[in-house]
Amino acid sequence: MAMIVSQSAFTFLIVYGIVGGVVGLTTLVLVLFWEKEVEYLKVEKRKTDLEVLLIESQLSNLTSQIQPHFLFNGLNTVTSLIRIGKYEEATEAIHGISSLLRYTLRADSDLISIDEEVNTVMMYLKIQKLRFGPRLRWHVDIEERLRPFKIPIFLIQALVENACKYGIEPLAEDGEISIRIWHTAGSLQIEIYNNGPGIDQEIVEHFNLWKEQGTSAERIGIGFKNTQKRLQHYFPNRGDLQVVPSVEGSRFVITIKEVVL
Numbered sequence: 001m002a003m004i005v006s007q008s009a010f011t012f013l014i015v016y017g018i019v020g021g022v023v024g025l026t027t028l029v030l031v032l033f034w035e036k037e038v039e040y041l042k043v044e045k046r047k048t049d050l051e052v053l054l055i056e057s058q059l060s061n062l063t064s065q066i067q068p069h070f071l072f073n074g075l076n077t078v079t080s081l082i083r084i085g086k087y088e089e090a091t092e093a094i095h096g097i098s099s100l101l102r103y104t105l106r107a108d109s110d111l112i113s114i115d116e117e118v119n120t121v122m123m124y125l126k127i128q129k130l131r132f133g134p135r136l137r138w139h140v141d142i143e144e145r146l147r148p149f150k151i152p153i154f155l156i157q158a159l160v161e162n163a164c165k166y167g168i169e170p171l172a173e174d175g176e177i178s179i180r181i182w183h184t185a186g187s188l189q190i191e192i193y194n195n196g197p198g199i200d201q202e203i204v205e206h207f208n209l210w211k212e213q214g215t216s217a218e219r220i221g222i223g224f225k226n227t228q229k230r231l232q233h234y235f236p237n238r239g240d241l242q243v244v245p246s247v248e249g250s251r252f253v254i255t256i257k258e259v260v261l
Contacts, residue, residue: 142179
């Protein structure tokens with residue numbers, strides 16, 4: 001016997017089927033969208049993780065470029081001392097280099113306090129003093145409240161090495177390196193000065209163009225490039241290195257803005 005369905009009931013079933021289909025389809029779309037969103041977030045997380053690893057790798061590479069540079073200069077000092085028969089000083093230099101290497105290899109962070117960095121620089125200068133003798137003097141002036149402030153390891157060291165190699169080494173006498181660290185107008189200032197021959201103006205111009213426009217960096221030393229790159233990484237849009245040539249000597253000025261003490 002055939003079932004007779006009223007028009008109103010039939011209309012209800014049609015509407016219910018349509019609405020149910022829309023709800024079901026909507027639910028299916030939402031589920032698929034959610035799955036895609038989860039997958040997208042997973043991919044984004046993996047991408048972010050890879051970017052972090054890449055940045056860490058790049059920074060590690062920058063530091064590893066500086067360490068052999070320091071080691072090479074240190075061994076040059078030892079060689080020079082041996083060549084002129086200063087064997088006790090050469091032995092002392094080897095011990096000093098070993099202590100510095102142990103310190104840097106033991107460091108568990110790319111950031112260290114200004115106090116630690118300056119102590120490392122003092123160790124390095126004492127090694128250089130064995131080589132240069134009275135040709136090298138230095139002076140350090142630090143605003144005491146800045147000593148705990150964290151900076152990238154080798155930030156000052158790399159520039160002091162440059163000052164020794166290109167500033168002090170060519171001088172016959174009275175070489176001087178000055179390190180000043182102070183806070184002014186909300187910015188941390190680190191200045192390394194040497195009274196040597198000075199830096200070629202063309203190199204300074206190449207460095208400034210590289211910073212501003214990303215031009216070729218072939219003529220720029222590792223120390224300058226790495227210092228600027230690490231400043232930009234740890235202090236984005238706040239950290240900067242300026243190389244200031246003068247008639248007598250060279251001045252390197254590191255500025256880190258928005259430093260609240």
